[in-house]
Amino acid sequence: MKTIFEKTKNYKKENISIENKFGRKKELNLPNLPEIEVMRHYKELSDKNFCIEKGFYPLGSCTMKYNPRINEKVSSFDGFNLSHPNQKDEDIQGILELIYNLEKNLKIITGMDAITMQPCAGAHGELTGMMVVKKYFEKIGQNRKKVIIPDSAHGTNPASAAMCGFEIIEVKSNEFGQVNVEELKILLNEDVAAIMMTNPNTLGIFEENILEISSLAHKNGSLLYYDGANFNAIMGYTNPKLMGFDIVHLNLHKTFSTPHGGGGPGAGPVGVVENLAEFLPVPKIIFDGEKYKREYNFENSIGKVSTYFGNFGVLIRAYTYILMMGKLLKQASTDAVLSANYLKEQLKEKYYLPHDGYCMHEFVLSGDKQVQNGVHTIDIAKALMDKQIHPPTVYFPLIVHEAIMIEPTESETKETLDNFISAMKEIAEMVENNIDFGEFPKNAPIKRINEVYGARNLDLKQNEL
Numbered sequence: 001m002k003t004i005f006e007k008t009k010n011y012k013k014e015n016i017s018i019e020n021k022f023g024r025k026k027e028l029n030l031p032n033l034p035e036i037e038v039m040r041h042y043k044e045l046s047d048k049n050f051c052i053e054k055g056f057y058p059l060g061s062c063t064m065k066y067n068p069r070i071n072e073k074v075s076s077f078d079g080f081n082l083s084h085p086n087q088k089d090e091d092i093q094g095i096l097e098l099i100y101n102l103e104k105n106l107k108i109i110t111g112m113d114a115i116t117m118q119p120c121a122g123a124h125g126e127l128t129g130m131m132v133v134k135k136y137f138e139k140i141g142q143n144r145k146k147v148i149i150p151d152s153a154h155g156t157n158p159a160s161a162a163m164c165g166f167e168i169i170e171v172k173s174n175e176f177g178q179v180n181v182e183e184l185k186i187l188l189n190e191d192v193a194a195i196m197m198t199n200p201n202t203l204g205i206f207e208e209n210i211l212e213i214s215s216l217a218h219k220n221g222s223l224l225y226y227d228g229a230n231f232n233a234i235m236g237y238t239n240p241k242l243m244g245f246d247i248v249h250l251n252l253h254k255t256f257s258t259p260h261g262g263g264g265p266g267a268g269p270v271g272v273v274e275n276l277a278e279f280l281p282v283p284k285i286i287f288d289g290e291k292y293k294r295e296y297n298f299e300n301s302i303g304k305v306s307t308y309f310g311n312f313g314v315l316i317r318a319y320t321y322i323l324m325m326g327k328l329l330k331q332a333s334t335d336a337v338l339s340a341n342y343l344k345e346q347l348k349e350k351y352y353l354p355h356d357g358y359c360m361h362e363f364v365l366s367g368d369k370q371v372q373n374g375v376h377t378i379d380i381a382k383a384l385m386d387k388q389i390h391p392p393t394v395y396f397p398l399i400v401h402e403a404i405m406i407e408p409t410e411s412e413t414k415e416t417l418d419n420f421i422s423a424m425k426e427i428a429e430m431v432e433n434n435i436d437f438g439e440f441p442k443n444a445p446i447k448r449i450n451e452v453y454g455a456r457n458l459d460l461k462q463n464e465l
């Protein structure tokens, strides 16, 4: 018997030509540093990052709520971490059960009849939803080419529909920041496959005519798609099914408290009404009363949209959050809406508020007053950084000039909200007193940069070692 060592030696000899072909030709140029120095370097870099654990993060449309530590604990259980999706169904029953139960909970929360966990982000959910729309019309033999999208929509909506080959038709908002129903009636015809809506919309305003819109869409034979990125405003109060939607995506990394930002993993489950269930991606998780299994054989499925289960780590965190919160999810929405209205009322004196009235979980100010003194929204955002506050979303939605979009979430204390109000008011007063704004941020690790230049001349490599 050869020892393992001898076997390894032979293996190496036999494969020597492969090694020569692919092997490293010269020594790696590694920095000659002790481990502790390297660790300190990376720690210092990470300290320069701003994150939700460090301070207020009112980034509109992104729902930067607190990510409870219990989510992290559960997602690090060995049973989850040490398993592999290529294992047999009987060996990963717990994993399949978790996905199945999360689907069940999200069906209750959205009112939808079937749901898939595969998509890895909101935009990916939109793409999946639009593929379902396409497949549905193929099956019923209609060649509809257009998708109607409001002018307030997130840019991913038209992008996703266009990627599926649809032509985009824009419908304008009215003076209340809601879809103009009269214009919508004119745009609707037998060429329209779907209307994509966000409700509350990206102005933080609830579309009050949603029932009329859904009835118009359905009378026209079109489907109604729900962008669920703003779901944090309505949990437990209403749901997309009650509003008449046929297809829904959720952003688990927004509403259901999984960490996001910096392009990290997300999850964008897609729910549909009964008559669209057959088109959802595979695998579907089936429970026969005893065992869970993956099922791939569905004739009309759009097929696979991601590897294995999608981003399973995100699913564990969202499921943990939902179980922990239970009926308190409704309270989360209540508090998120209350916080947003509080900030809006406090700030509307110093900043122009284009759409006054009750808002949902977020609202959009305009920097128009400050522009008169030569200060733009971007300058206000940079000045906030020096006050240890992450800037709100700026210049979106596109229909508000110099937009400043603020979403406080339910996580923050009144003290934090009051601190933000003071910071915003102080900045507005600086503008009134004509204090020079060019140099903000003064105290951040990286000072004012030329963002347009940076975006157009992206250099991810930095210096060669």
Ligand SMILES: *Cc1c(COP(=O)(O)O)cnc(C)c1O
Pocket: 061, 062, 121, 122, 123, 124, 154, 156, 157, 198, 202, 227, 229, 230, 251, 266, 268
């Ligand atoms: C965040 C967001 C999206 C896109 O979701 P991702 O998960 O970032 O891909 C779409 N629509 C709205 C309104 C959003 O806020």
